[in-house]
Amino acid sequence: MLTVHDFETAARAKLDPVHADFIAGGARDEITVRANEAAFGRLQLLPRVLRGSAVRELDIALLGSRASMPILLSPTAFHKLVDPEGELATARAAAAAGAIMIVSMASTVAVGDIADAVRAMGADAQLWFQLYIQPDREITETLIRRATDAGCSALVVTVDSPVLGAGERNRRNGFHDLPPGLRCENLVDLRDGERGHVRQIAMSPELNWQHIDWLRRTTSLPIVLKGVLHPEDARLAVRHGVDGLLLSNHGGRQLDTVPATLELLPEFVAAVAGRIPVILDGGVRRGTDAVKALALGASAVGIGRPVMWALAEGGEDGVRRLLELLRDELDDTLALCGASRLADLTPELVRVPTWGPTPGPAVAPGADNRFGGVIE
């Protein structure tokens, strides 16, 4: 396993094709899925030389959490689909690497049990909790209480899902439910009937900024909004007292044909103007990808599918190796860029090609992104 893509290939060879499709897939024509990765390939790095330093500092402080690197685990549902230990394995690997893990509300291990497993290692859990605000206020409050009691140190509220994205691979494959024996453990006992069932997670098409105001009054945990794309919404988020933003298009799984997150980053960062941290996810597969996002103003990046692939390939050990690999690539890229600290990563390191053919992976017609004019 030398690259993230090696994990992807190995996972596909091991997994039920229906589950592999669930992980890799996106909404509709998957134009945004491809755009996310392609955008990184189109940006260039222009390094500085003779600024040597024997070691690089990769650790960060983010919303009261400390991490050994600016790569965090974005929330992904259903880890037991790919590994019998599920989120316990992922969380142990994240803790061993000193990385922040955002636990999905749709985890197949209860958030309290995940936190216990990390504490049992003697590690200081850096767990955040991802929340879909539920139409039923009491259910939302109970979920927040469960996450808070588990010791989660931030709430990541996903706001790009008023309705669930149309994963046509899942429809074609007839994948609508978890297999017998697996359930969304955070939802157990929240309502009569289907206890812990996936269908208990309701999408709330009625969500608006007043719900965020309510949440702000309800919890003292830092609130991160996940899935904000428009710079005007970034400004609104700041006004509504949000503590951080996760610039994300849900890995291309919600609205198809939205731009790559990397393409939106400069304008987004300009709108936020340093008032709160901006994290980016979508298509991060290499240390160079992380460096490009950090150089353009992200405080950290998130990875989604790579975690699922590594967990499928090798369980806890697989995720450990994935995180080590990305850490090494990040460290190596910093060295090659003449950077010894993350603060040395500035926009001047990044360039838009000014002539010649578009490098990077092939992009479907219509997915072409124009960086020109956006990045100074």
Ligand SMILES: Cc1cc2nc3c(=O)[nH]c(=O)nc-3n(C[C@H](O)[C@H](O)[C@H](O)COP(=O)(O)O)c2cc1C
């Ligand atoms: C299998 C899978 C499950 C996901 N589950 C969730 C989830 O439960 N909640 C959420 O907010 N985002 C979820 N996401 C989106 C990720 O948090 C993240 O935004 C996205 O995967 C990042 O793109 P990447 O996969 O290209 O790294 C999921 C993504 C995948 C691939």
Ligand SMILES: CCCCC(=O)C(=O)O
């Ligand atoms: C209700 C589970 C949502 C999972 C999710 O967000 C995704 O698969 O992208």
